[in-house]
Amino acid sequence: MDTRRGLPRTGAYYEGTNKIGKSSDNIKTFKSFVSAEDSKLIVESVDFLLPDGPDVDPDERRQIQVDDLPDNVKTIVKDYIDKSLQTMQDQYGVKLEHSLDDHWIVKWSVGNDMGVHADDDVVSVLQVSGVIYFSDGYEGGEITFPNQNISIKPEMGDLVIFPGNLTYPHGVNAIESGHRYSLPLWGKYVK
Secondary structure (H helix, E strand, O other), X not given: OOOHHHOOOOHHHHHHHHHHOOOHHHOXXXXXXXXHHHHHHHHHHHHHHOOOOOOOOOOOOEEEEHHHOOHXXXXXXXXXXXXXXXXXXXXXXXXXXXXXXXXXXXXXXXXXXXXXXXXXXXXXXXXXXXXXXXXXXXXXXXXXXOOXXXXXXXXXXXXXXXXXXXXXXXXXXXXXXXXXXXXXXXXXXXX
């Protein structure tokens, strides 16, 4: 039994992974998934709660819990999180539930990057992955999939989804200018 991070793989995991398969076509981008108006409101709220300033370490990726956003913004973001999970289910033809109870928005600054990894190799319940992007106006920050030789430069409002398994390791190129605002989310297979 595979038990990365102490969590056993289930029959639903193997069934879902096999059903989705290993095609590079499983890396999907949905343009304008989040409206420009909602994206701007979300970025403004994050900036208010995570302002830049002299005491901020520019090398640190900062994040805020969705539950810490103002109520009106939190409701909007949670609706997009649920809509994203539904999109994953529809696109891959599998039944999913949220992997985590909490979600966060990450504010990436110049120099921030993320090394290549597979989500469900890090934490076994991160089985189908998605990232919502709320900003434009930054350079760098592409999400890359080296096994598939794919690099995606997300735009404001885009949703990118992909399986979280070892077939789809991915990373994020360094931010060269501006800020990148994103929300990672995951689903786990259920019967």
